[in-house]
Amino acid sequence: MPRIKILGGTGFRSALYASLAFALATLCLSVFVYHEVKDSLYGELQNQIQKDVYLLQKTYRENGHSALIKHVQTVENQQMRTPKLIGLFDEDQSKLGGNVEQMPEFNGWSHTSHTVSFNTGGSPYYAFSTTIGRAKMVVGQPLGLIAPTLKSLFWLLILASALAIITALSIGYWASRRDSIKLKGIVDTLHAVSNGDITARIALAGTDDQINQVSRQINHNLDRLSSLMDNTRHTATAIAHDLRTPINRASLMLQEARQSVNKQAIDSESMIELAENELANVSDIFDTILRISQVSISEDTKSFELLSLPEIAEEMVQTYQPVAAERNIILMFVVDQSVEYKLHGDKNMLRQALVNLIENAITYCPEGADIAVKVFNNEEQLLSLDVSDNGPGLTEEGLERALELFYRENASRESPGNGLGLALVKAIATKHRATLKLRNLNPGLSCSLTFPKRELI
Amino acid sequence: MKLLLCEDDQTTLEFILKGLTEIGHTVETVTDGREALSHCLYSQYDVIILDRMLPGMDGLSVLKSLRATNNTTPVIFLTAMADVEDRVEGLLAGGDDYLVKPFQFSELMARITALSRRPPTAEESHFLQVHDLQLDLLSRVASRAEQPIALLPKEFSLLELLMRNQSRIVTKTMILEQVWGFNFNPKTTVVETHISRLRSKIDRPFDVALLHTCRNSGYSIRAPH
Structure with a gap:
């Protein structure tokens, strides 16, 4: 895997930001610790020096100049091999006592840089110099361990920070690499899918992290996509197959019309009209297929409103009663008027579903049959719409396959209908989250739509 | 009548152009959406026939831009089925109409006539009359x-639609849309059946027939000459 991808990963980037923040915090902390330690070490030295200075001043105050010289010399003798610094000089810079050879030029506190002027072997001192009477006194303590201690403290803090940053970055790199491997799996899968392998799915491995959740959703979408693709492929095949017939017929009729025009026969116009009807049929099939796909694909329900199902059903029954009467079929509407049957739905779609069901019944029932359109609450108190007749019903195969596109029980192309009516009803039902059930009543067929419980608004 | 026809398919364009010119309309044609808009803005037309899919600028955008300039010329939209419900219907204003492709030329003609003769201000009369047939819209x-x-x-609505368009052809599709609110084609003879019922009530008992069937195009109600 390219390193650049890992370094660009979120895991690594978060680790990078975290370690930058950490480094900044460590820097501040280090500066603080360093100064605290330095201050307390110097403070301790100052205490010791001030104690010595105080003792010498006390000797001078109580016993005078010569006692001071003696005191210094005593201290020097006691301290010969200890690293303490002590010196006393006259006004003319001549040494009166102590282990310092040359009078320092400073007054007050001074740092190691001035200790080079002390001829005591070159090790650094921290010293205090002041005048005492006519003499000048200097007292110091070796810096000894302070400088190396501070130095190692400094490097220790740097090292600790560096270690922490490296660790954070390593963890980030590892996390980013792990994510990159998973993301690569997603990319590879999507690539395979776009290259036509619609069965490819992302492998879910390891802990259930956010990437796995995303992967699962992508797999879910791919499942849906492949089922839609299957559907589309099936539809396309069915369309190609079913449209050939009317187009063939139209073309035959047009050929015949041309011949009859040549022969000066009179029926050319009726032939052309038949061809037109066939083409109208083709365009009708396209319309219906487009409607079905439009209803099934679109997820939006903004056309939904609160409707009274009996109102729509009654209007459709009244519309079709005269049509049924022409075939001596009685079309009835059955509803308990005292109950309100409301639902959320699309008025146009529900009208179309009812029209398709009623027209199916009128078309396939023999003369003199009865058709009933019922609106009621079923055993589970769910709103139901039922269109049933006492006609021939369907065969077992027909019951199973009636909702398929282009399925017709009597497969002869001469029989009326295009085998799309129920498929459209099914799509409309699904859009309303309703179930469409067909069953034989022996005799007769019942098509019923059962709507889900209406959500409270 | 002066019409603007915007259609990018040359065959359809020539077919419609020929048909409309034959019955005496003056027709200007464009094949590009942007061109359509500039024509609409610089000339006055009685009706604009606008294809939904146009190169340059699609029909809906042309219509929207046109309406944005307060131009109220009636528009007939030519559209594919899939667009009707969710997109086109909602955008069309009162003076507009749409036709789903493929359509019969007679259908387009009937709709152009219906749109162009609609009075600009809806001065609704409550009383319709054709010969000795009267319809009181208030007392129904x-x-x-x-x-x-x-x-x-429904018979009353059907008669009202026919009488509002008296002497003009009302197509089967117009009847289905305006009387029943159907935007689909039923497989059975709903319209024919209802027309025949209506005819048996308003024509059969009388000497003169007012309701006429125009073969292959629709129905028309008119007073005898």
Whole structure:
């Protein structure tokens, strides 16, 4: 895997930001610790020096100049091999006592840089110099361990920070690499899918992290996509197959019309009209297929409103009663008027579903049959719409396959209908989250739509 | 009448152009959406026939831009089925109409006529009359030769639609859309059946027939010459 991808990963980037923040915090902390330690070490030295200075001043105050010289010399003798610094000089810079050879030029506190002027072997001192009477006194303590201690403290803090940053970055790199491997799996899968392998799915491995959740959703979408693709492929095949017939017929009729025009026969116009009807049929099939796909694909329900199902059903029954009467079929509407049957739905779609069901019944029932359109609450108190007749019903195969596109029980192309009516009803039902059930009543067929419980608004 | 026809398919364009010119309309044609808009802005037309899919600028955008300039020329939209419900219907204003492709030329003609003769201000009369047939829209009473005729609600709506368009052809699709609110083609003879019922009530008992079937195009109600 390219390193650049890992370094660009979120895991690594978060680790990078975290370690930058950490480094900044460590820097501040280090500066603080360093100064605290330095201050307390110097403070301790100052205490010791001030104690010595105080003792010498006390000797001078109580016993005078010569006692001071003696005191210094005593201290020097006691301290010969200890690293303490002590010196006393006259006004003319001549040494009166102590282990310092040359009078320092400073007054007050001074740092190691001035200790080079002390001829005591070159090790650094921290010293205090002041005048005492006519003499000048200097007292110091070796810096000894302070400088190396501070130095190692400094490097220790740097090292600790560096270690922490490296660790954070390593963890980030590892996390980013792990994510990159998973993301690569997603990319590879999507690539395979776009290259036509619609069965490819992302492998879910390891802990259930956010990437796995995303992967699962992508797999879910791919499942849906492949089922839609299957559907589309099936539809396309069915369309190609079913449209050939009317187009063939139209073309035959047009050929015949041309011949009859040549022969000066009179029926050319009726032939052309038949061809037109066939083409109208083709365009009708396209319309219906487009409607079905439009209803099934679109997820939006903004056309939904609160409707009274009996109102729509009654209007459709009244519309079709005269049509049924022409075939001596009685079309009835059955509803308990005292109950309100409301639902959320699309008025146009529900009208179309009812029209398709009623027209199916009128078309396939023999003369003199009865058709009933019922609106009621079923055993589970769910709103139901039922269109049933006492006609021939369907065969077992027909019951199973009636909702398929282009399925017709009597497969002869001469029989009326295009085998799309129920498929459209099914799509409309699904859009309303309703179930469409067909069953034989022996005799007769019942098509019923059962709507889900209406959500409270 | 002066019409603007915007259609990018040359065959369809020539077919419609020929048909409309033959019945005496002046037709200007464009094949590009942007061109259509500039024509609409610089000339006055009685009706604009606009294809939904146009190169340059699609039909809906042309319509929207046109309406944004307060141009109220009626527009007939030519559209594919899939667009009707969710997109086109909602955008069309009162003076507009749409036709789903493929369509019969007679259908387009009937709609152009219906749109162009609609009075610009809807000065609605409550009383319609054709020969001796009268329709009172307020009391919802129909009568012919002073004899009241009992009509079912849908029969009344059907008669009202025909009488509002008297002497003009009302197509089957227009009837389905305006009387029943159907935007689909039923497989059975709903319209024919209802027309024949209506005819048996308003024409059969009388000497002169007012309701005429125009073969292959629709129905028309008119007074005898």
